[in-house]
Amino acid sequence: MEGLVNHIINALSGLNRDMVAFIISMLPLLELRGGLIAASVLKIPYLKALLICVLGNILPIPLILFFITDIFDTLKKTKLFKPMVQKLESKALSKKDNIEKYEFMGLLLFVGIPLPGTGAWTGSLIAALLGIRLKKSIPAILLGICLAAAIMSLVSYFIPFLLGKL
Numbered sequence: 001m002e003g004l005v006n007h008i009i010n011a012l013s014g015l016n017r018d019m020v021a022f023i024i025s026m027l028p029l030l031e032l033r034g035g036l037i038a039a040s041v042l043k044i045p046y047l048k049a050l051l052i053c054v055l056g057n058i059l060p061i062p063l064i065l066f067f068i069t070d071i072f073d074t075l076k077k078t079k080l081f082k083p084m085v086q087k088l089e090s091k092a093l094s095k096k097d098n099i100e101k102y103e104f105m106g107l108l109l110f111v112g113i114p115l116p117g118t119g120a121w122t123g124s125l126i127a128a129l130l131g132i133r134l135k136k137s138i139p140a141i142l143l144g145i146c147l148a149a150a151i152m153s154l155v156s157y158f159i160p161f162l163l164g165k166l
Contacts, residue, residue, distance in 0.1 A: 020042060021036075021039040032119075033114045033119070036050070099127075105140075107126075111123035114152060
């Protein structure tokens, strides 16, 4: 992941470092995990980085929860995008068992534990596709983002600090 983050940092080199961390935190796959790594690499002070990355990760969530099913339905009507949308839906729904089984806690942990294929984007997509009520999905996703922030803070800032690398 760090190599991809460095590549994106280079691609966005014309922007100020706060904006780079914010944009990376908004991207699927990288999200807050990549944003905090980028912020650390860019030497953004921790509390500022945490705020920037959490906000960047939260921003796409309402759009996904409220509009993704309509967007997917529209895209599936086109020859060009139908296979891609079906693949995204299939991939997201392949992870639904634990979320359905453990409901709130399953969604929270899915979003919060920074593993490949997890995060707020995929968690929101699964919640929207499964029709999980907003009263349950929004708090679970937000708490998951907080859990991911805590874990990635350790990895990006505190462990390097303890090892004398920051």
